[in-house]
Amino acid sequence: MTGPEHYTEAERLIAGRHFPADPDLGDPASYHPATADDIAQAQVHAILALAAATALAASPAGHMPIADYNAWRATAHAPDVRTSAYDAETAGA
Structure with a gap:
């Protein structure tokens, strides 16, 4: 499982889980509290996602390879801003 896949799985495990302490969640009858098992698995x-991102960011090039960077950007639902030219430009740094 890749770092972005771990991140996505953590989100899935807690997605739609409502915590009654939050007053902005609407009808208390719609609460679906996360179980301790859901929370433990998500954690x-x-x-593991954090470990993967940290390891990739500590590469000898000083930054994450473009393919991994783009996978993380897609997971975070953010637009791609780097190009492979960035990798080539900074590879010798």
Whole structure:
């Protein structure tokens, strides 16, 4: 499982989970509290995602390879801003 896949799984495990302490969630009858197991699994996946991102960012080139960067950007639903030219330009840095 890749870092972005771990991140996505952590989001999936807690998606739609409502916590009654939040007054902006509407009708309390619609609450679906996350179970302790959901939270524990989400936490493990989030930690593995963080470890993957940290390891990739610490590459000898000083930045994450473009393919991995783009996978993380897609996972975060953010537009791509780097190009492969950036990798070539900074590879010798």
